[in-house]
Amino acid sequence: MSQDPPVAAVPVAVMPVERGKIREYAVATGASRPAYLDNPAAPVPPTFLATVVFWMPVGETLRDAAVLRACAAVGVPASRGSLLSLEQEYVFHGPPPRAGDTLRPAERLTGVEVKRTRDGRAMVLIRFTVSFHGADGTVRAECHYTSAYVQRSADREQPSGPERP
Amino acid sequence: VSALVPGTRLPERAFGPVTMTDIVRYQGASGDMNPIHHDDEFARAAGYPAAISVGMLSAGWLAAYCTEQLGEQAVRRFRTRFRSQVYRGDRLTASAEVVRVFQAGGEERAELSVRLRKDDGSVVVDGTAEFALTRLPGRRHSRGKAGTMQTGTNERFGLPVALVIGAGGMSMAAARRLGQSHRLLLASLGAEEVTAGEAALRADGIDAVGVQVDVTDPDSVAAVGKFVAGQGRLRTLAHVAGVSPSGGDWRHIFAVNLIGTALAERTCLELADTGTAAVFIASSAGHMAENPGPDATAILDDPLDPDFFGRLDAVIPAGEQTPLQAYRLSKWALMRLCRRRAGAWGAKGARIVSMSPGLINTPQGARELAGPAAEVKRSRMKALALAREGTMVEMADAIEFLASDRASYITGTDVLVDGGIVAGNKRA
Numbered sequence: 001m002s003q004d005p006p007v008a009a010v011p012v013a014v015m016p017v018e019r020g021k022i023r024e025y026a027v028a029t030g031a032s033r034p035a036y037l038d039n040p041a042a043p044v045p046p047t048f049l050a051t052v053v054f055w056m057p058v059g060e061t062l063r064d065a066a067v068l069r070a071c072a073a074v075g076v077p078a079s080r081g082s083l084l085s086l087e088q089e090y091v092f093h094g095p096p097p098r099a100g101d102t103l104r105p106a107e108r109l110t111g112v113e114v115k116r117t118r119d120g121r122a123m124v125l126i127r128f129t130v131s132f133h134g135a136d137g138t139v140r141a142e143c144h145y146t147s148a149y150v151q152r153s154a155d156r157e158q159p160s161g162p163e164r165p
Numbered sequence: 166v167s168a169l170v171p172g173t174r175l176p177e178r179a180f181g182p183v184t185m186t187d188i189v190r191y192q193g194a195s196g197d198m199n200p201i202h203h204d205d206e207f208a209r210a211a212g213y214p215a216a217i218s219v220g221m222l223s224a225g226w227l228a229a230y231c232t233e234q235l236g237e238q239a240v241r242r243f244r245t246r247f248r249s250q251v252y253r254g255d256r257l258t259a260s261a262e263v264v265r266v267f268q269a270g271g272e273e274r275a276e277l278s279v280r281l282r283k284d285d286g287s288v289v290v291d292g293t294a295e296f297a298l299t300r301l302p303g304r305r306h307s308r309g310k311a312g313t314m315q316t317g318t319n320e321r322f323g324l325p326v327a328l329v330i331g332a333g334g335m336s337m338a339a340a341r342r343l344g345q346s347h348r349l350l351l352a353s354l355g356a357e358e359v360t361a362g363e364a365a366l367r368a369d370g371i372d373a374v375g376v377q378v379d380v381t382d383p384d385s386v387a388a389v390g391k392f393v394a395g396q397g398r399l400r401t402l403a404h405v406a407g408v409s410p411s412g413g414d415w416r417h418i419f420a421v422n423l424i425g426t427a428l429a430e431r432t433c434l435e436l437a438d439t440g441t442a443a444v445f446i447a448s449s450a451g452h453m454a455e456n457p458g459p460d461a462t463a464i465l466d467d468p469l470d471p472d473f474f475g476r477l478d479a480v481i482p483a484g485e486q487t488p489l490q491a492y493r494l495s496k497w498a499l500m501r502l503c504r505r506r507a508g509a510w511g512a513k514g515a516r517i518v519s520m521s522p523g524l525i526n527t528p529q530g531a532r533e534l535a536g537p538a539a540e541v542k543r544s545r546m547k548a549l550a551l552a553r554e555g556t557m558v559e560m561a562d563a564i565e566f567l568a569s570d571r572a573s574y575i576t577g578t579d580v581l582v583d584g585g586i587v588a589g590n591k592r593a
Contacts, residue, residue, distance in 0.1 A: 021194075028187075028194035029225030030180060035237040038322035041395060046228035046243040046294075050221055053196040081211070085220060089244035089292075094270070096240055098395065144244075 012106065013056035015132070017044060019099035021051060043096045047088070049143050052105045052130060061109035061128040062147065070112050074122040076151045086125075087146035097140055103132040110144070121151040169275050169298060173263040178230045180281075181256040183218055188253075191222040218251035223290040227281045230259035235296040241274060242295035248288045256284045261294070273298045321372060324348045325400030327568075328393055330380060330429055332362040334527035335446065336405040338557035339564045344371030347401055352378040352389050354406075380406050380425030390432035399436040401568045402443040404429050408492075409529050411536025415486040416474060422495035423468045423502075430506055430517070431469070439514030442568045445503055447519040449583040451496030453591060457481070465498035466505065489538045496521070500579045507577025516576035518567050523583025526554040550585020 019040060025048050026036035036042050052058060061067070062083065071078040097103055111127035125148045132141040181187075189203050200207040201217060208216045224245040232240060251257070261279045268274070275298055280291045327343040329336055332353035340351055344366055351362050351373055363375030376392055379385040393399055408421045426445055433443055457465065464476045481490075503519040510517040524530060524546060533542050546554075563582040566572055581587055 025194045025225075026229075028191045029222065029229045031225075031229035031232060033233065033237070034322055035232075040322065041397060043238045045225065045237075046232065046240045047221060047225050047245075050195050050197075085247060087244065087246045087292075088221070088224065090240075090242065092241050095238045095297075 013052075013104065015052055015055040015103040015105050017097050017099055017101040017103060022048065022099050025051060039099075041098045041100055043098050046090055046096070048096075049090060049103075049105075049130070049132060049141060050088075052132070052143075056105050056107070056130075058107060058130060059128075059145075059147075061107055062126055062149075064109050064112075066109065066112050067124065067126055067149075070114055070124045071149050074114050074124065074151070076122050076124050076149045078124075078149050082149050082152055084148050084150055085145070086148055087144075089144040091142045091144070093139055093141065097132070101140075102135060103140060104134075105130050105132050107131075115148075117150060123148045123150040169263050169266060171263050171265055175230075175234045175261040175263075175277075177258050177260045178233070179256065179258050180226045181254075183251055183253055183255045183257070185216070185253055188216070188218050188222065191219050191225065195219070195221055195225075197221065213250070215252055218253075218255075220245075220247040220290065223247070223251055223257070223281050224292075226257065227259050227279055227290055227292075228294075231261060231277070231279060231294050231296065234261070235275070235298075239296040239298070240294070241270070241297055242293070244294070245279075245290045245292035247290055249283075251283070251289050255289075257281050257289060258284075264293070266298070269295075270297075321348070322397075324372070326350065326393065326397045327401035327403065328352060328389075328399060328433070329403045329405065330378065331404070331406035331446075332358040332375075333405070333529055334557055335522070335525065335529075335560050336403070337362060337365065338561040339403045339405055340366055340373065341369065341371070342561035342565045343401060343403060343568065344369070344373060348396065349373040350389075350393055350396060351375045354379055380429060381420040383428055386425075386428040386432050390436060393433075393436055398438055399433060399441055401441070402429070402433045403564055403568065404443065404445045407446060407448075407496075409533055409536075410488040410492045410538040411532055412488075412529070414488060415491045418488055418491035419468070419474070419477075419495050422492070423465070423498050424473065426499050427468045427502060430502060434506070434509060434513070434515075437510060437513050437515035440570070441510075441513070441515035442572070443510065443515070443517045444564050444567045445499055445517070445519045446564075447499045447503075447521040447579060448492070448496040449521050449523040449581060449587050450493045451498075451500050451521060451579075452581065452587045454493035454497040457494060457497075461494075462501075465494060466501060468498065468502075489541065492538075503579065504577050511576060516572070518572075518575055518577070519579040520563055520567055521579055521581045521583060521587075522555060522560055523581070523586040524549070524554045525560055526556055530554065545586055545590055548586065548589030550589050553584065555582065555584055 022042045023037050026045055031045055068078055107130045109128045113125040115123050115125050117123055128145050130143045131139050134140045192198055192202055202219050203216055205216050228243055259281050261277045264276045264278050266275050274295050277294045279294050281289045325347050327347035328350045329340040330352045340349055349371055353359050359375035359377050363373050366373035376389055378389045408418045460480045500519045503517050506517055
């Protein structure tokens, strides 16, 4: 197991929290309620910050040198085909951001770990965090991702992961 | 405060059957355009029987379920693990159970175990969520299951925002009335008062949110200002909070009735805009006050001076510093404040007025008949033009009018709503 110390993320991207985007996201997740649709200062839905991908590429840390080293060491291809998303966690430091807010997102790698699946295949577990900073630099919210590159047995048809197919 | 205890299960909600439309709509919204979610051939080449739904769509449904139950602004943590794939046609059920209730970040929170499962019982997504219990569950209007009737609170974001400061009898009367045409923010000192007031208004269908404030604390008032700003444009302020002669001593009465008023005026002026109206509740007692002279007047005109009380001590002998005199002078100075600040409000297209009730049948008013100033009150009543106390409905009528656009040419003045008590006691 190798674990790089968390590196302070420096926000460079800008993510305006847009009312229309909140409407779209709320409708797409079965949350068509006035608090999201009609409120000019609507709060973001709990998983809304996933839309940061429209403002900043997410998952850059999956190509981090520490990740690639770990994959090479155990013979797991660090490719999109072997990548699984296992978990996402959104943390809000106070009420969620609202339409009209401007956030500054930044991504950082928080952990790389080599593990075995239940059927004995190697996997490289990667944890990274996208933090969303307010205008004054304070962290308003964070999204913690847990993903894994998993060795795919040649004899298996299904690219099943350990904790989900 | 909360009805949520460990073991409480929230009512379940069904999603699906999942359609390709659901999937592509989420893909568009989220920006995850992976073809494995909408291209059957692509998914089959990767070893799946058909296109698989998006894990984050399942998480999003679960989040929608939680916010519907616990409030859109209450989410503090939302963690989901992806357990199994969803395909088109799957029917899903969201459920949640309270694991613990705890304090964090200065608020009460509930941790919930959340789960989205298929009809066959297999878990699609599970995880944990933390929500602030700023709103009582059950008060929120949720869609409910088919066939069940639920009443709830209006959510009309087109309505303007009104801030009512105070949660006593007259405040609640004003809040009930303004709540018919505004989204209402109810600010008061006591947590229980705020919670009970908010609950009572919401039970009437009024879109009310309670917030605690110490009107004598500049930081607390500023924090409420920030909160109001987050809710939208402030259309109406009804500042009702006040301490009557039996409710406090010299300092406390001045601190709430005058310093608190000045702080609220300062904060709300920043939020005011064209058409904003502020109504500050004074008192007929303010009209009974003798003019305290130029020195005291200059001090009363500057209540935010850090040495306000020291300066007052220098001009008003300790023997005259009675609660009744504090009440009269604080209300007298409040009326002056509204006159003096009318220009600043007018510059923003906004109005500021004071309104002076006479003897009103409120809980606080009733207490005065048993307090140290009871004799004063009784003697005043003898001279009432209308031989009765005023009602809270009559106060709400006047506040509503003064706040409304029908009063668009009324500013910088005091309006007596006193049944003629001043006319009877203070004949020219």
